[in-house]
Amino acid sequence: MGERMIPLPTAHPAAGPPCHECSALCCRYFALEIDAPEDRDDFETIKWYLIHGNAWIWVESGDWYLQVDQPCRYLGPDNGCTIYDRRPQICRDYGLPEKLDHPEDPLCDYFSQGVPHDMEFRTMEEVDAYAATFLARKEADRAKRSAAAKRAWKERRRETR
Numbered sequence: 130m131g132e133r134m135i136p137l138p139t140a141h142p143a144a145g146p147p148c149h150e151c152s153a154l155c156c157r158y159f160a161l162e163i164d165a166p167e168d169r170d171d172f173e174t175i176k177w178y179l180i181h182g183n184a185w186i187w188v189e190s191g192d193w194y195l196q197v198d199q200p201c202r203y204l205g206p207d208n209g210c211t212i213y214d215r216r217p218q219i220c221r222d223y224g225l226p227e228k229l230d231h232p233e234d235p236l237c238d239y240f241s242q243g244v245p246h247d248m249e250f251r252t253m254e255e256v257d258a259y260a261a262t263f264l265a266r267k268e269a270d271r272a273k274r275s276a277a278a279k280r281a282w283k284e285r286r287r288e289t290r
């Protein structure tokens with residue numbers, strides 16, 4: 130099967146979200162920030178997320194997110210919102226108002242199509258591979274700090290004798 134072609138955005142962010150020429154990309158998933166994993170249990174939780182359909186994890190600037198690719202039940206066949214007047218606040222804020230708080234971020238999904246995140250995880254195996262490296266490095270750091278603390282303690286003892 131050929132690689133999926135991603136159309137390049139034609140609009141400019143300064144003009145606002147070009148919803149009229151978009152296939153409602155932002156209405157086809159939800160994403161929640163989660164705690165960055167620190168230990169084996171945390172990685173097991175992330176693996177549990179990933180065994181569910183259409184769930185994946187992405188990481189940007191050290192922040193971890195769980196995303197579930199599932200269209201909103203109120204998205205119409207014409208890519209319009211069928212509850213526009215009573216859509217949730219988060220839908221109203223997405224795009225320009227949100228941009229004011231995060232000027233460095235792309236205006237919306239339309240402008241970040243095809244841009245990879247710092248890290249992405251879609252399978253348990255990917256998480257296991259990352260966890261093995263992360264936990265080994267963490268253990269090495271801990272051992273290094275512990276050895277340094279012992280050396281400092283011995284040094285202090287020698288000085289006070």
Ligand code: SF4
Pocket residue numbers: 146147148149151152153154155156223224237238239
């Ligand atoms: S992704 Fe952007 S352009 Fe597309 S519908 Fe959402 S706000 Fe509009």
Ligand code: SF4
Pocket residue numbers: 155156157201202203204205209210211212213216217220
């Ligand atoms: S409520 Fe409307 S704007 Fe919000 S995600 Fe659903 S379709 Fe999109």
